[in-house]
Amino acid sequence: xxxxxxxxxxxxxxxxxxxxxxxxxxxxxxxxxxxxxxxxxxxxxxxxxxxxxxxxxxxxxxxxxxxxxxxxxxxxxxxxxxxxxxxxxxxxxxxxxxxxxxxxxxxxxxxxxxxxxxxxxxxxxxxxxxxxxxxxxxxxxxxxxxxxxxxxxxxxxxxxxxxxxxxxxxxxxxxxxxxxxxxxxxxxxxxxxxxxxxxxxxxx
Numbered sequence: 001x002x003x004x005x006x007x008x009x010x011x012x013x014x015x016x017x018x019x020x021x022x023x024x025x026x027x028x029x030x031x032x033x034x035x036x037x038x039x040x041x042x043x044x045x046x047x048x049x050x051x052x053x054x055x056x057x058x059x060x061x062x063x064x065x066x067x068x069x070x071x072x073x074x075x076x077x078x079x080x081x082x083x084x085x086x087x088x089x090x091x092x093x094x095x096x097x098x099x100x101x102x103x104x105x106x107x108x109x110x111x112x113x114x115x116x117x118x119x120x121x122x123x124x125x126x127x128x129x130x131x132x133x134x135x136x137x138x139x140x141x142x143x144x145x146x147x148x149x150x151x152x153x154x155x156x157x158x159x160x161x162x163x164x165x166x167x168x169x170x171x172x173x174x175x176x177x178x179x180x181x182x183x184x185x186x187x188x189x190x191x192x193x194x195x196x197x198x199x200x201x202x203x204x
Contacts, residue, residue, distance in 0.1 A: 084153040087161030090116070090196035091187040092148045098125065098201075099146035099169055106137040118190055118197035125201075143172045159191045164204070 094116035101109040110129045117125055136142060150166040165185050172178045188200035 083156040087189050087196050088151050091163035094198045096146050103137045103141045119199040141174045145170045161189045163187045
């Protein structure tokens with residue numbers, strides 16, 4: 001019995017030594033693994049910071065470019081809207097002035113209308129009104145009244161615009177019955193000294 005007990009004790013001691021050895025070995029491995037992690041941690045952190053730095057800069061540049069493009073689009077849209085609105089108004093008012101007159105004020109009416117024109121069209125209009133329209137209106141007592149029931153911009157830039165007009169003109173000769181005429185005209189305007197002036201007047 002004692003031999004078995006002693007042998008058992010020895011086996012127990014041997015097992016304890018083996019377990020201690022295994023624990024020490026595992027402990028050493030854990031310490032080595034911990035040291036490796038400590039060594040790798042700054043590297044990973046550096047890589048993370050590098051990724052953020054190199055990723056954030058292009059993202060910031062892209063964001064700034066997008067913002068600049070957005071504000072430019074808003075500015076261009078505002079400029080375009082102003083050009084459309086102003087050119088349509090100028091085409092409408094100019095056309096009504098060109099085609100409306102009374103026999104007793106025809107010269108003054110049409111000379112005032114000339115202030116809304118430019119270029120070669122101004123020269124052509126001046127010759128036509130002086131040679132034909134003014135003398136005829138005075139001699140035959142012609143009254144003309146023009147209206148623009150509809151107008152649409154077909155193109156517009158800060159310096160040039162094209163507007164399509166639908167024109168109704170009522171002409172009365174002496175004591176005759178009025179005559180109504182409807183027409184469609186494409187009006188081209190140029191911006192001169194910050195004013196929209198008619199440079200072409202083409203029936204469609």
